[in-house]
Amino acid sequence: MITLHVEGMTCNHCKAAVTNALEELAGVTAVEVHLQEGTVDVQFDEAKVTVEALKEAIEEQGYDVK
């Protein structure tokens, strides 16, 4: 599991957008967005998906990963 720090997630729509984008990736098994903290916990299979790919999926939704 990794915790990513993400800027700009403000509401439940943002939460859904980030969650859905990550869950679409093969190898991602669980996603939890914490809006207040600005963090996203991702459980994933390192053999199937890279951290870089997780970050890209978030950034494609318009958010910055710190």
Add this chain to the structure above:
Amino acid sequence: MITLHVEGMTCNHCKAAVTNALEELAGVTAVEVHLQEGTVDVQFDEAKVTVEALKEAIEEQGYDVK
């Protein structure tokens, strides 16, 4: 045209949610959301839709109309 003051719209997803909800109402001809100002400009036909209905459509999306 009426300008409604709406609390809690934070991002472009919010903007889209409010815009779509209003545009679905018969009698609404134009919607413009200003996120920074927290306002929504609505052009509508008073013979077809009430201000109360506009407010309800926004509130159903989870935002407070002041």
